[in-house]
Amino acid sequence: MPSARQCPRRIWHLTSRPGAINPMRLSRYFLPVLKETPAEAQIVSHRLMLRAGMIRQASAGIYSWLPMGFKVLRKLENIVHEEQIRAGHNPMLMPTLQSADLWRESGRYEDYGDEMLRVTDRHGRDMLYGPTNEELITDIFRNSVTSYKQLPLTLYHIQWKFRDEVRPRFGVMRGREFFMKDGYNFDVDQPSAMHAYNRHMVSYLRTYERMGLKAIPMRADSGPIGGDDTHEFLVLADTGESEVFYDSAILDLKLGDREVDYDNWDQCAAIKQEWTTPYARTDETHDEAAFTKVPEARRMSSRGIEVGQIFYFGTKYSESMNANVVNAEGERVPVHMGSHGIGVSRLVGAIIEASHDDRGIIWPESVTPFDVGIVNLKQGDTAADEACETLYRALTAKGLEPLYDDRKERAGAKFATMDLIGLPWRITVGPRGLKNGIVELTSRKTGESQELKPEDAVARLVEIYAEI
RNA sequence: CGGGCUAUAGCGCAGUUUGGUAGCGCGUUCGUCUGGGGGACGAGAGGCCGCAGGUUCGAAUCCUGCUAGCCCGACCA
Numbered sequence: 001m002p003s004a005r006q007c008p009r010r011i012w013h014l015t016s017r018p019g020a021i022n023p024m025r026l027s028r029y030f031l032p033v034l035k036e037t038p039a040e041a042q043i044v045s046h047r048l049m050l051r052a053g054m055i056r057q058a059s060a061g062i063y064s065w066l067p068m069g070f071k072v073l074r075k076l077e078n079i080v081h082e083e084q085i086r087a088g089h090n091p092m093l094m095p096t097l098q099s100a101d102l103w104r105e106s107g108r109y110e111d112y113g114d115e116m117l118r119v120t121d122r123h124g125r126d127m128l129y130g131p132t133n134e135e136l137i138t139d140i141f142r143n144s145v146t147s148y149k150q151l152p153l154t155l156y157h158i159q160w161k162f163r164d165e166v167r168p169r170f171g172v173m174r175g176r177e178f179f180m181k182d183g184y185n186f187d188v189d190q191p192s193a194m195h196a197y198n199r200h201m202v203s204y205l206r207t208y209e210r211m212g213l214k215a216i217p218m219r220a221d222s223g224p225i226g227g228d229d230t231h232e233f234l235v236l237a238d239t240g241e242s243e244v245f246y247d248s249a250i251l252d253l254k255l256g257d258r259e260v261d262y263d264n265w266d267q268c269a270a271i272k273q274e275w276t277t278p279y280a281r282t283d284e285t286h287d288e289a290a291f292t293k294v295p296e297a298r299r300m301s302s303r304g305i306e307v308g309q310i311f312y313f314g315t316k317y318s319e320s321m322n323a324n325v326v327n328a329e330g331e332r333v334p335v336h337m338g339s340h341g342i343g344v345s346r347l348v349g350a351i352i353e354a355s356h357d358d359r360g361i362i363w364p365e366s367v368t369p370f371d372v373g374i375v376n377l378k379q380g381d382t383a384a385d386e387a388c389e390t391l392y393r394a395l396t397a398k399g400l401e402p403l404y405d406d407r408k409e410r411a412g413a414k415f416a417t418m419d420l421i422g423l424p425w426r427i428t429v430g431p432r433g434l435k436n437g438i439v440e441l442t443s444r445k446t447g448e449s450q451e452l453k454p455e456d457a458v459a460r461l462v463e464i465y466a467e468i
Numbered sequence: 469c470g471g472g473c474u475a476u477a478g479c480g481c482a483g484u485u486u487g488g489u490a491g492c493g494c495g496u497u498c499g500u501c502u503g504g505g506g507g508a509c510g511a512g513a514g515g516c517c518g519c520a521g522g523u524u525c526g527a528a529u530c531c532u533g534c535u536a537g538c539c540c541g542a543c544c545a
Binding site: 032034035036037038039040042057059060114115131132161163165166167169174178180182232241306309342343345346377381409410411412413414415416417419428430432433440 | 495542
């Protein structure tokens with residue numbers, strides 16, 4: 001995999017200034033952490049997101065994203081954009097509110113039922129808060145693309161969606177309002193549409209890998225979107241909503257550093273083949289007879305959180321909505337389509353479900369809201385204050401984002417806060433260590449500490465993040 | 469949408485059975501002592517007890533109706 005630096009880091013991140021970073025002093029940051037667990041939160045990611053001051057519930061299944069939650073959300077969005085662009089897809093933005101007319105044309109205005117939030121504007125026109133965008137994108141496509149020469153084409157956007165769930169729960173894991181990447185490919189025939197399918201599978205695998213997640217593609221049901229070929233990507237976690245069955249061999253697969261040419265049909269097909277060969281199904285498509293052919297020691301079942309799905313659905317929408325192109329033989333044919341989604345807001349919860357301990361969150365380096373926490377053990381002590389300021393400036397100058405806990409709190413409270421919010425690295429600065437010229441660099445994940453000179457701690461962190 | 473439950477200070481809760489004018493812990497403010505894993509002591513601030521109506525001399529408490537939220541199920545990214 002090309003390193004993140006080949007694809008500029010944070011191109012979409014919070015500010016339009018390329019490479020801009022925002023380090024922070026905790027005394028000036030809005031981080032309302034809770035010592036006690038709010039009663040409404042049942043699962044660990046929801047509890048930790050509330051306690052770590054990442055989100056606040058606005059109403060059932062609808063959340064405000066506070067600064068630290070927002071920062072993680074933007075980092076995930078950023079990774080998704082980078083990997084989509086790398087795969088050659090076109091970023092764009094469609095509105096949240098859509099006209100009901102397009103949905104009447106596809107027949108889904110009636111089919112979608114109460115999950116669709118319907119509103120009426122002042123002129124009495126039927127509108128809806130989009131739960132997905134097949135109709136809108138097909139309309140855009142059919143008005144501008146008429147020839148196979150303009151294909152293949154993949155358009156995507158990352159936008160808020162709304163599905164009026166009967167029973168929202170689990171915080172952002174199953175909210176009514178959610179932030180999602182959805183993309184749509186348009187191809188002249190079935191074989192090229194299958195390449196688009198395979199290309200998406202590869203880019204999704206890479207996206208999840210960069211987020212520090214093991215997301216397993218599993219053959220799935222097409223559900224209300226309809227279609228022929230579809231895979232869901234699931235992250236294993238006890239709190240997952242789906243029961244999953246898989247060959248443990250699939251856990252060893254890794255894209256790693258391998259070069260991928262997204263225009264190479266054979267290579268994309270081979271990678272898809274590699275990931276879909278070991279048995280992996282959700283309970284909806286589980287086949288007990290096929291499963292028993294997996295060696296018993298490798299036969300696993302557990303729970304999984306769905307964090308993405310890819311579909312090939314052929315001409316389902318292009319036929320009903322007259323999205324046709326002229327092919328090389330001069331015939332007018334309905335375009336072949338697929339759609340692909342990544343639940344970006346849900347991923348925040350899924351990552352926490354997959355990475356936490358009893359003290360709090362443990363962020364993977366690639367998505368952490370801040371790269372490192374600086375804990376000043378004795379605020380007001382001249383040596384400690386100066387050492388922290390120097391570290392803060394040095395890290396920032398190297399392009400890293402520190403969160404400096406400069407509050408007048410006791411050491412225990414500062415450690416507890418750092419553990420709760422889960423920054424992967426912590427530099428502990430106190431008068432005792434400074435007498436010997438050292439600070440402590442601690443891994444949140446392993447708890448291991450090393451005593452280093454301040455400048456060596458900075459160098460070590462630069463090294464760690466260069467690999468992310 | 470069926471079944472169960474909850475609503476009292478920023479958060480977690482008690483008080484409701486038996487009606488008498490609101491309390492605890494955490495947080496928060498100020499002070500003193502402390503200072504390497506949520507410290508101690510002292511003094512404060514903070515509530516139309518979800519909303520509306522009713523019963524009563526008097527309602528957080530009893531009655532009626534709403535609203536919001538949570539859990540189990542069905543459904544779903």
